[in-house]
Structure formats: C-alpha cells, structure tokens
Amino acid sequence: MVGGRLCCLCCFFTYSAVLLLGVCLHDVEASNCPRIIHKQVGDTVELPSCLPTEGVTSVVWKFGDKTVADMEQSLNTQSTDRIYLNNTTCSLTVRRLIAQDSGNYSFLSEAKDVQRDTVIITLHVHEPITTPVLTANTTSHAFNGSCTVFLWCTSDGQVNYNWTVKDRTHRGSSTQHYTIRPQDGETTFTCTVWNVVSEQSASTTVTCSNDTSDPTKPEPENFVLFLSVAAGAGLTIIIVVTIIIWVCLHTQRQSEGSDANDLTVYADISDYASEDRTSANMKPCSVYETIDNRVNAATSGPQTVYDKIQFNHMRNASGSP
Template identity: 50%
Template sequence: MFSPRGLQSMMLLVLLGLGRHDVEASEGKQVIHKRVGDSVELSSNLPTEGVKRATWKYKNSIVADKDSGLFPTNPFQKRVKFNNTTLSLTIRDLTLQDSGEFSFTSTTDRQRPSVSITLLVHEPISTNSIVFSNVTEDGSNGVCTVFLECKANPHSDVTYSWTVGTQTRNGSRLQYSIKPQDGDTTFTCTASNVISEKLASTTLRCSNTGTNSTDDVEASEGKQVIHKRVGDSVELSSNLPTEGVKRATWNYKNSIVADKDKGLAQTNPFQDRVKFNNTTLSLTIRDLTLQDSGEFSFTSRTDRQRPSVSITLLVHEPISTNLIVFSNVTEDGSNEVCTVFLECKANPHNNVTYRWSVGTQTRNGSRLQYNITPQDGDTTFTCTASNVISEKLAFKTLKCSNTTGLSSTKGIPMIVWISVAAGGGLLIIIIIIVVSVCLCKRKWSGSDSNELTVYADISDFSSEVGSSDKPCSLYDTIDSRNSPDRQMPQTVYDKIQIQRMRKTSVSPYQEVS
C-alpha cells in the first residue's frame, strides 16, 4: 500500500511527466508560443483547493499574489489580470518584450511543486520574402547557374525552404543549374516561423547565347504574387540592390506612382495612402481596397538597364458572414435509403473554395449529393469555405427516417408547406368576414326605431279602463286565460284589441284584427 504522501507524489509525476522522485523539487515546464497582439492565459494546472499562498513571478519581478492581488510594480500594468479563484494570469496585447520565464509557487499545508512557463512571443512574417537572384552562363555547355537568396521580415527564428518543380531544399540560399531547354523555371521560397508563413516566387530562364556573361539577367523578370486582405497594408520591393541606382520608377497598370527623382506622382491612383522610400526604393500602400488589385512594375538602371520586376497584388475580401447551407432529403421506400442534397454559399461568393466533410470522407465543391440510411442515425455534414486569407465552417445534421413503403413528406419543398399554410389562413379569414357581415345585417334589420313592436302596443293602454280593472299586460293575459267565470280573450293579441284605446299604428299585429 502507498502512503498518502507517496500516492500524491506518483500522481503529480504522472500529471507533470517528471522523472524525479522528490515532488517538492520537481518542476512542470511548459513552452507557449504566441504572436504579437495576442492574449495568453497562464495556469499552473495544479488544484486550487486549500491553497494558502500563491505567487506569480516574471523573471525576477512579482506580478501577482493570492493575498495582495496584482502588484503595482508588475511589468504588464493594465494589460494583466489575476483570477483569485483559479489562480491564473491573463496578459493581453502581447509584445516581443513579453517573452520570458514565468514561475508559479504555492503552498497548502506544505510547499507544492513550482511551475515554470516559458512564453515566446513572435512577430508574424509581415511582408513577402525578398528574393535576390543572379544567373551566370557557361557558354561551353549552355548551362546557367542560378544563385538565389531569400530573406523575410522579421529575420530571426525564420526557417527557409526552396522548391523547384518537385525538388525541395532547405536553407535561405540556393544554387541551381538550368538549361535553355528548361524554358521558364519558377523558384519558390517558403519562409516560416512558429506562427506564420510567406511565399515568394521568381521565374528565370537560361538563354542560348553561348556567352559567359550576365547580360541575360537583364531580360529575366522576377514575378511575384502578393495576397492581401481589404484594409491591410503592403510593402512592394524590387528585391534588387539599391546601390548605384540612377533612375527608378514604380508603375501601376499604366500610371506612374513614384519616381526616384521626383518622388510620388501627383496623379497616382492611391493619393494619401501611398508612401515611397527614396532609400530602399520600396512602395508602401495602406488601407487596401479590392480596386487596388493589379500589376505593379519596377524599372531601374545603374550604368545600364536592369531587369524589370513585376508584382501582382491581389486584394481579397475575407469571408465576413457565416455560411448558408441549403439542404433537401428525399427518401426511397424500396431500399430505405435517403438521398441528401446540400449546397453551401459564402459571402463574398467569388474566389471561394468549398469542401464538404462527412465522417472521414472529403469532397470538393459547393454542392454535395450523399446517401444515408436509418441505421446511420444523425449524420453531420461540414462545409468549409475558404479563400486565400480566410476560412469559415458550417454544420448541418440530418437523419434518414425508418419509414418503409414510403410516401414521406420529407422531400416536399418548404415552399409547398408555406403555400398550404397561407391558403388555410386565408380561408379562415374569409369565413370570419362572411359570418361577421351576416350578423351585422340581422342586427340592423331588427333595430328600426320607427316600427312599433308588440311591447310598444302593449304600453299604450287607454286611461278609460277603470281603476278596479286589472291593468292589461302580457302577464295578466297569461294569468287569466283559464278563468271559467269570465270570457276572456284567449291570446295576447285578442286582449290587446279589446281593451286598448285604438290609435293609428303601424304594428302588423293590430292590422290582423
């Protein structure tokens, strides 16, 4: 049997993945990678029950304490929060300077293991990789040797790889041989760090001149394609050395944007959104719009004309709203199989790639036809819509009912159900209107104030009737109908005609006599 302390030691060893037997001295080490501007939550991953003291430190500074809360001198100031219940630390708007070692120490009835967390904040690769190229030609055998170098911003912690056709080589520099028969050869540099990746391509050709010179480099063109999203900024660079450059011009489509001697052209299409660096000869455009997409060209010369550089800028609108999924299910009662028809739509609709996932199966395209059976139960269909800069997902769960000899209504379009419901509601409204009109007519026909009624005639008795006689009324007539000692009228109308003082009346009952 293990003692309570020994059991606790073994559990902590399993949780923290440590090889030491002394838990008090053991340390749980974590490494967290984040990008500039992100937020991070640091947790010790230890139980919080019974904790009497707990302290977070960053390097040699105390950040927070269970009893005192955040320290006023902590290096993160208003960007940090301390949760006194979970004992976690949250830091927002991370900077490169926030990278470093965090330590967490705590005690219950005794000292617990300290936890060390290494936070590494990285700057994403913000611009496309810069490719420097040079081609030398050996006239004896018609082979060109290509020298390429790739550089990314930032320069630290970046891994480079080159791709030529199906071949891949690691490193920022590449030496490669091409022949005139190869035609245009595209070299692609991939620069990546832990949180981002950028690509740059250049296309080169070996000419068949049989000379050992670099003249053919002048005719070669470095082609780049840059993808950006609406609202972003972009820096366009020729990737050529700037020393000794006498003339340099940036063109957008058929318009001059900037010139080394004159600076920005007043008629440039970007106006206040563009800047030209006269030292690096780069062009920076901010607040990009969809209309900014197009071809940029850079021409320059030193003592002779240099190769022109062509850059294609493609500005994309991110998928801004959730996807819309249309679905319809039809059932075949003969074999108890349901055919599912689905369609996925995203906003914006252009330049979007769709992919459907069902279980372990994946199919491309915005539309999907798929068969399911009652035995499958709930089946989830996932649509992934993506463009170069964004991605959205939508889910739809459908089931095939277990009805044989089927005349199921599942396949009836929703518009039919809406039409039936609308027709039924309209019929009910028409019936209510007709009944209301009929009731109103009956009420109007019985409320003529100029027509005398039975009760009006009864109330007009003559004053000549003796005081000893009973007043004549409906109730008197009904009470005295069966008296044997006097002959009385047998109906209400008889009595009215005998005993009342006749007046001119329009009552239909008086005209009967």
C-alpha cells in the same frame, strides 16, 4: 608557348565560372521573388523589386500607366499616407489595401545609368469572406428506407467550396446532395468557403429516420383538432346568422303590423265632439256615433207612409151603420 595557352585556358574557365555563378544567383533571386501576390482588403503588402540594389541610380514604380513612386522626385500620385518607397531595398509598400488596388505594378530602374529589365508584379486584393449559410433538406424513401439530403451553401464574393462528410473532404459547388441511412446515425456535413487568403466554415447535423410521411402534411391529432375547431367555428357562425335573421324578420313583422293598424279608418278619422252635444265633459264620439248623431231625430207620430195616409186622410166616422 604551352604555358601561355594554359594560362589563357585557366582565365577563360575562371571567367566562365564566375559568369555562370552570377547567372545562377540571379535566377535563384528571381525565383524567390513572387510575381503574383494575393492579399485581403485592409491588409498591407510589400512589393519587392526582384533585382539587385547595388549601383541603382533611378527607381520608378508604376500602377498600370500611372507613376505612383519615384526615387528622385518622391512622387506619389495615389495616397501619401498609404504608399511608401524604400530607397534602400527599392520595395514598394501599400497599406490599407482596397479592392481597387488590384492590378499590375511595374518596377523600372537604372543601375550605373543603364536601364534594367522591367519587373512586373500582379497584386490581387480579395474581399473578406463572410461566414456561409448552410441549409439542409431531407427526403425519405419508403422503398429502401434511405434518405436523400440536399444541401445549399451560400456566401458573398467569389469563393471556392469544400465539403466534408464523414471525415472525407472534396471540392464541389455551392449545392450538394448525399444519401444516408438510419444506421448511419447523426451525420455531420461541413461546407467550407475559401479563397487564397482566407476561409470560413459552417456545419449541420442530419439524421435519417424511417418516417416516410410528408412533412408538409399535418399530424393526425393536429388534423382532428383542426377539424374540431373549424366545425365549432362554423356552427357558431350559423347560430349567430340564424339569430340575426330571426331578429330582422321579427322586427319587420312588428313594423308591418304597426303600419296596418295605423292605416285603418279608426286612425284616419280624428276624434271630435258631437256638434249636437253640448256637454263639456262628454267623451269624443266614434265614427258610428257621429254618423248616428247627424241623422235627424225621429218625430213623434207615425213614421211609415201608411201611417201618414191614415192620419192625414182619415174621415170622421159616420153615424150611419
């Protein structure tokens, strides 16, 4: 009777050990199965089933609510040349990934006609990272001789930023500012943009100088040269404008003098030959000659009233004293 109890205890412990070993193996296998996978656009991914394949009688892979692979029907609703179902390992392979492939993939299976737990794997497909553009702007401080460096790092997509300065790296945002001094010499700043699948970097070197002049103001030599050129250009413009005004006034005066000459009586009265003169080759007479010619020629004899009276009424001299 005691031997029977010992045998039962041995069987119980043996069954418990086997069951515990099976649970441990299952947990180890499940822990080695990734439930979240990150890939880049254009890559190929293999989604594991995360369950034993012995005695599997039915396998279905779904993307969201859509069935993308079925072992029995060889169903593939997305793209037959991109999706492949391995009937031995029950894994699902997706080639030439695109951003729209991101989402939850469900593995449904039956072993010996018994439904097993559903395995869900989340796939993240990331856009490729472009090389960032790093811009630096330095401002000098006269009171202590230091410089403040402002940095901007830009890149496409959702990325994280790491900054490396003097062999020290820390995580930050897309903009940073640092303080450096002339004794630091050349200081290199590196911006690294990254995600879980790739990364890209850009660097720039900055030196702090004691020159506190405003970089937006022109240098003195250049400023003097600029003033000289501006003065010369202004003087040239003044001379040209003066010449143009003088020419215009001179032309106007000549025009007014010509008009005044044309408006005199000499211009209005046309030349003509005297009616009393019959000579063919006689020159045209002026207005004075015309007026003079039209006066009747003086007759011989007395021209005054007195003369007329004397001549017309004179009596013969009497012989008496």
